[in-house]
Amino acid sequence: MIQLKEISKTFYSKKNEEVTALKGVSLEVKQGEIFGVIGYSGAGKSTLVRCVNLLEKPTSGDVVVNGASLKNMSKNELRKSRQNIGMIFQGFNLLKTATVYENIAIPLKLTGISSKEIPTRVEKYLAIVGLEDKHHVYPGQLSGGQKQRVAIARALSHEPDVLLSDEATSALDPETTHSILDLLLKINREFGITILLITHEMHVIQKICDRVAVMENGEVIEQGNVIDLYSSPKKRTTKKFVNSLFPNDLPKEILEQLKKRGPIISMTFVGTSADKPALSQLSKKFDVDANILSGNIVQLKDKPFGKLVAHIQGETEETDKALHYLKEEGVQVDEVEINES
Amino acid sequence: MNLNVIAFYDRWGGVLGEATIETFQMVFISLLISVLIGLPLGVLLVLSRPDKSMSNPYVYQSLNVVINVLRSIPFIILLFFLLPFTKFIVGTSIGVKGVIVPLVFYTAPYIARLMESALLEVNKGVLEAYEAMGIKTKDIIWHVMVREAKPSIILGLTIAIIGLIGATAMAGLVGAGGLGDVAYRFGHLRYEPEVMYVTIVLLIILIQGIQSIGNRLAAKAKKD
Ligand SMILES: Nc1ncnc2c1ncn2[C@@H]1O[C@H](COP(=O)(O)OP(=O)(O)OP(=O)(O)O)[C@@H](O)[C@H]1O
Ligand SMILES: [Mg+2]
Numbered sequence: 001m002i003q004l005k006e007i008s009k010t011f012y013s014k015k016n017e018e019v020t021a022l023k024g025v026s027l028e029v030k031q032g033e034i035f036g037v038i039g040y041s042g043a044g045k046s047t048l049v050r051c052v053n054l055l056e057k058p059t060s061g062d063v064v065v066n067g068a069s070l071k072n073m074s075k076n077e078l079r080k081s082r083q084n085i086g087m088i089f090q091g092f093n094l095l096k097t098a099t100v101y102e103n104i105a106i107p108l109k110l111t112g113i114s115s116k117e118i119p120t121r122v123e124k125y126l127a128i129v130g131l132e133d134k135h136h137v138y139p140g141q142l143s144g145g146q147k148q149r150v151a152i153a154r155a156l157s158h159e160p161d162v163l164l165s166d167e168a169t170s171a172l173d174p175e176t177t178h179s180i181l182d183l184l185l186k187i188n189r190e191f192g193i194t195i196l197l198i199t200h201e202m203h204v205i206q207k208i209c210d211r212v213a214v215m216e217n218g219e220v221i222e223q224g225n226v227i228d229l230y231s232s233p234k235k236r237t238t239k240k241f242v243n244s245l246f247p248n249d250l251p252k253e254i255l256e257q258l259k260k261r262g263p264i265i266s267m268t269f270v271g272t273s274a275d276k277p278a279l280s281q282l283s284k285k286f287d288v289d290a291n292i293l294s295g296n297i298v299q300l301k302d303k304p305f306g307k308l309v310a311h312i313q314g315e316t317e318e319t320d321k322a323l324h325y326l327k328e329e330g331v332q333v334d335e336v337e338i339n340e341s
Numbered sequence: 342m343n344l345n346v347i348a349f350y351d352r353w354g355g356v357l358g359e360a361t362i363e364t365f366q367m368v369f370i371s372l373l374i375s376v377l378i379g380l381p382l383g384v385l386l387v388l389s390r391p392d393k394s395m396s397n398p399y400v401y402q403s404l405n406v407v408i409n410v411l412r413s414i415p416f417i418i419l420l421f422f423l424l425p426f427t428k429f430i431v432g433t434s435i436g437v438k439g440v441i442v443p444l445v446f447y448t449a450p451y452i453a454r455l456m457e458s459a460l461l462e463v464n465k466g467v468l469e470a471y472e473a474m475g476i477k478t479k480d481i482i483w484h485v486m487v488r489e490a491k492p493s494i495i496l497g498l499t500i501a502i503i504g505l506i507g508a509t510a511m512a513g514l515v516g517a518g519g520l521g522d523v524a525y526r527f528g529h530l531r532y533e534p535e536v537m538y539v540t541i542v543l544l545i546i547l548i549q550g551i552q553s554i555g556n557r558l559a560a561k562a563k564k565d
Contacts, residue, residue, distance in 0.1 A: 053473050055469060055472060055473055078475075079475040079476070079477065080475060081475070082472075082473060082474065082475035083474065083475035085473070086474075087470065087473040087474075089466055089469075089470060091464070091466045093464065093466040093467045093469065093470035094467070095467060095485065095488065095489060096464075096489060096563075096564060096565055097488055097489055097491060097492075097562065097563070097564050098488070098564075106484055107471065107474050107476060110471075110474075110476045110477070110480045110484060111474065111475060111476060138564040138565060139565075140564060140565025141565075151470075154474075155474075158474065164473075
C-alpha cells in the first residue's frame with residue numbers, strides 16, 4: 001500500500017548547515033495492516049511520515065502509494081492522491097473559528113464533495129468517533145481526546161485508503177491515549193484502512209501495531225512483526241525500548257553473587273504460554289529453587305507477552321535439565337549477561 | 342445653560358454635522374480601498390516569506406522595501422508629494438475626492454503589515470493539515486488563513502481606522518473638511534474654544550466607540 005524506496009532527506013539551514021534527517025530509508029506498509037515506527041526524538045520519524053504525502057519532499061528516493069509514484073506527479077494529481085491519504089497530528093490542527101461540524105464540512109466542500117452529501121458524511125463520521133452530540137461546539141470547548149476524535153473524523157470523512165498518524169496520542173493522558181488507540185484499531189478493522197503511525201511510546205506499538213520499524217539517526221535499524229521484535233530484539237536501541245517495558249535494574253554486585261549459585265535467565269513468554277505456570281513447576285520437577293528477580297506481562301495486539309528474570313539455584317546438572325524443560329514448554333530462555341547492564 | 346447649548350447647536354450644528362459626515366466618508370472610502378490593496382499584499386508577504394513553500398525572495402524583498410519607504414513618509418508630506426498624481430488619477434486634488442489617494446497610500450501599506458502579522462499568527466499545523474487533505478492553495482489562503490486570522494484582522498483594522506481618522510485631520514489642508522479641520526480652523530485659528538472642545542469630545546467618542554466595537558467583534562470572532 002505504501003512503499004518508501006531509499007528515501008533520503010537533507011535539510012539546509014540558514015547558515016548552510018546540513019541536517020540529514022533520513023538516510024536511504026526503505027519501508028513497505030502492506031494493505032490493511034497497522035505499521036508503527038518508533039524512535040527517540042530527532043530520529044527522523046516525522047520527516048518520514050511527512051514524506052509519504054510529500055508534505056516534505058524527499059531529496060532522493062521514491063514514494064509509492066496505492067501503486068502510484070507520488071514524486072513525479074503534477075500538482076493536481078498530487079492533490080487528488082493526497083485526498084486518499086488521511087493524516088492526523090499531535091496538535092490536532094483544527095480550525096479554532098469553526099464548529100466541530102464545520103471542521104469536517106469545510107474540507108469536504110473544498111475537495112469537491114457535493115453539498116447534498118456533506119451532511120450525511122459529517123453525521124456518519126462524527127457518529128463513528130462518538131461525537132454525534134457535539135456538532136455546534138467549538139474546538140476550544142473540547143478536551144484533547146475529543147479534538148483528536150474530530151481530527152480523525154475529518155480524516156475519515158474523505159474515505160481514504162491510508163491514514164498517517166504523527167504522534168497522534170502524544171499530547172494525551174494514558175486513559176485517553178487508550179481510547180484513541182482503540183478507535184484507530186476499530187477504523188482499521190471495520191474499514192480496512194491501512195495505518196502508518198509514528199510514536200516514541202512502546203505501549204502504542206504493542207497495543208495496535210502488527211509490524212514495527214525502529215528508527216535511529218535517520219535510518220531504520222530494525223523492523224519486523226511486533227512479537228518477533230519484542231521477543232528477540234537485535235539492536236541496542238531496540239533492546240532499550242523493549243527493556244523499558246521490563247525494568248530490570250538489580251545491582252551488578254548482587255547478580256554476580258547470585259550467578260555463582262546458578263544461572264540467571266530471562267524467560268520470554270508469547271501467547272498462551274504466558275499464562276502457563278511453567279516456572280512454578282520447576283521446583284517440583286527438579287532439584288532447583290527458582291526465584292523471580294523481576295518480571296512483567298504486557299498485552300500485545302492479540303497475545304499476551306511476558307518477560308521474567310529469574311535465578312535458578314541448584315547443581316549445574318539439575319539447572320540444565322530445568323532450562324531444557326522450560327524450552328520444551330515453549331518458553332524462550334536466554335541467559336542474562338551481567339556486563340550487558 | 343440649556344439656552345447656551347441650543348445657541349451653540351444653532352450656530353455650529355450644521356458645520357459639525359457636515360464635518361462628521363466628511364470624516365466618515367474619507368475614512369470609509371479610503372479604508373475600503375486600502376483593505377482591497379493591503380489584504381492581498383499581506384497575504385503575498387506571508388506567502389513569499391523565506392522558508393515558506395512559495396518562498397520568493399525577490400517579491401518579498403521588493404514588497405518590504407516599498408512598504409517601508411511609504412510608511413516612513415509623514416502623511417502631510419505624502420499629501421503634497423502626491424498632488425500631481427492625485428490629480429491625474431481622480432481628476433482633482435482637492436476636496437474629499439482629492440484626499441482619498443494620499444490616504445490610501447498612507448493606509449494600505451500599514452494594513453498590509455497588520456495583515457501580515459495577523460496571518461503569521463495562524464497555526465502552521467492547520468495549514469499543513471489542509472495541504473495534506475489535498476486542498477488548493479487559494480482555498481487554504483481564504484478558508485483557513487484569513488478565516489483563522491479574523492480576530493487579529495479585526496483588531497488590526499480597528500487600529501488602522503483610528504490611524505486613518507488621525508490622518509484625516511490634515512485633510513483640511515486640501516479642502517476636504519472633516520472634524521479635524523473644524524477643530525483647527527474654527528477652534529484654533531479663529532479662537533472659538535467651545536468648537537474645539539466639542540470637536541475633540543466628538544473625536545474621543547468616535548475613537549472610543551470604534552475601539553470598543555473592534556474589541557467586541559474580535560472577541561466574538563475568536564470562539565474560544
Ligand atoms: N524543516 C526542518 N529544517 C531543518 N531541520 C529539520 C527540519 N525538520 C526536521 N529537521 C531535523 O531533522 C531531524 C529529524 O527530525 P524529525 O522531526 O523527523 O524527528 P522526530 O523523530 O519526529 O523527532 P520527535 O520525536 O522529536 O518529533 C532533526 O535533527 C531535526 O532537527
Ligand atoms: Mg516528530
